[in-house]
Amino acid sequence: MSRGVPADDTAGAGAGGRPPIGPPDARVVARFAGPGTFARLPTLDAVGRAEVAIAGVPFDAGVSYRPGARFGPQAVRAGSKLLRPYHPALEVQPWDVHQVADAGDLAANPFSIPDAIASIETGADDVLARASTMVAIGGDHTIALPLLRAVARRHGPVALVHFDAHLDTWDTYFDAPYTHGTPFRRAVEEGVLAIDASAHVGIRGPLYTRGDLDDDAGLGFATVSTLDVARDGTDAAVARVRSRVGERPVYVSIDIDVLDPAHAPGTGTPEPGGLSTRELQLILRGLDGLRLVGADVVEVSPAYDHAELTALAAASAVYELLGLFARQASLHRHRPR
Numbered sequence: 455m456s457r458g459v460p461a462d463d464t465a466g467a468g469a470g471g472r473p474p475i476g477p478p479d480a481r482v483v484a485r486f487a488g489p490g491t492f493a494r495l496p497t498l499d500a501v502g503r504a505e506v507a508i509a510g511v512p513f514d515a516g517v518s519y520r521p522g523a524r525f526g527p528q529a530v531r532a533g534s535k536l537l538r539p540y541h542p543a544l545e546v547q548p549w550d551v552h553q554v555a556d557a558g559d560l561a562a563n564p565f566s567i568p569d570a571i572a573s574i575e576t577g578a579d580d581v582l583a584r585a586s587t588m589v590a591i592g593g594d595h596t597i598a599l600p601l602l603r604a605v606a607r608r609h610g611p612v613a614l615v616h617f618d619a620h621l622d623t624w625d626t627y628f629d630a631p632y633t634h635g636t637p638f639r640r641a642v643e644e645g646v647l648a649i650d651a652s653a654h655v656g657i658r659g660p661l662y663t664r665g666d667l668d669d670d671a672g673l674g675f676a677t678v679s680t681l682d683v684a685r686d687g688t689d690a691a692v693a694r695v696r697s698r699v700g701e702r703p704v705y706v707s708i709d710i711d712v713l714d715p716a717h718a719p720g721t722g723t724p725e726p727g728g729l730s731t732r733e734l735q736l737i738l739r740g741l742d743g744l745r746l747v748g749a750d751v752v753e754v755s756p757a758y759d760h761a762e763l764t765a766l767a768a769a770s771a772v773y774e775l776l777g778l779f780a781r782q783a784s785l786h787r788h789r790p791r
């Protein structure tokens with residue numbers, strides 16, 4: 455099925471108008487060898503500027519159950535070595551359309567959540583001074599708040615498409631206002647979200663009280679639950695999300711625990727009954743054409759992983775996002791002026 459991108463659209467521009475620099479050819483340098491960057495891409499320092507930068511955020515002091523997501527970025531990068539250049543479903547080569555680079559890891563104080571949030575926000579600003587957009591690899595979901603602050607400074611309040619088993623709109627946990635369960639309540643309070651255009655996808659599992667759902671609805675979020683996806687399918691989920699978002703700039707936040715533990719056991723707060731990896735891929739591909747301005751993939755905790763299932767799923771999710779960014783760049787490039 456043609457998606458409207460010219461078949462010969464495989465060469466974008468890097469810094470200074472140069473063709474993008476990609477990974478080494480896996481038919482020359484085997485995929486298990488070569489750089490330890492995401493998909494073996496060049497570093498941001500090496501290319502100077504990129505359209506899309508990938509940054510690790512190795513921070514997990516905000517977790518409420520199993521720790522270990524501080525090691526997520528390196529695990530996802532290792533899992534990404536399996537990726538190949540051409541995305542057949544989106545009909546695009548994600549790092550040939552424009553320059554994609556690995557910005558390394560953002561610094562984060564492991565002993566102070568407020569200090570870590572401040573330094574992550576500064577680090578995101580620094581990366582976005584050299585890249586048009588950024589995909590962050592966590593780390594726990596606390597990191598979404600400083601990332602959203604940095605993105606909103608450039609685009610205004612953004613629509614949030616939030617993939618997660620959990621709402622992450624609690625007020626506090628043990629009286630702590632900043633944890634991996636509170637980032638989107640804080641984001642609403644700070645005005646960085648276009649709340650009338652934001653939605654959760656994949657919500658499921660037990661809650662503390664019915665009031666958790668009422669509070670979340672009161673903040674303005676729409677919800678597509680895992681049960682909704684099971685009953686109505688991925689196309690219906692995509693239609694609801696697209697209708698909700700409209701023309702707003704979109705930030706996509708993916709907690710890997712949106713997947714069932716059978717597909718992603720290596721995470722801090724697993725919840726049975728989640729999406730399959732294929733369902734997540736299909737819903738993400740259905741976002742093609744939306745105005746994406748940033749993204750993160752978080753909560754990979756490799757100590758609980760098995761056979762790299764979670765790292766591979768997270769690397770695949772990042773790849774889907776890179777495909778969407780490349781599609782967006784291609785369509786913009788060929789839009790009549």
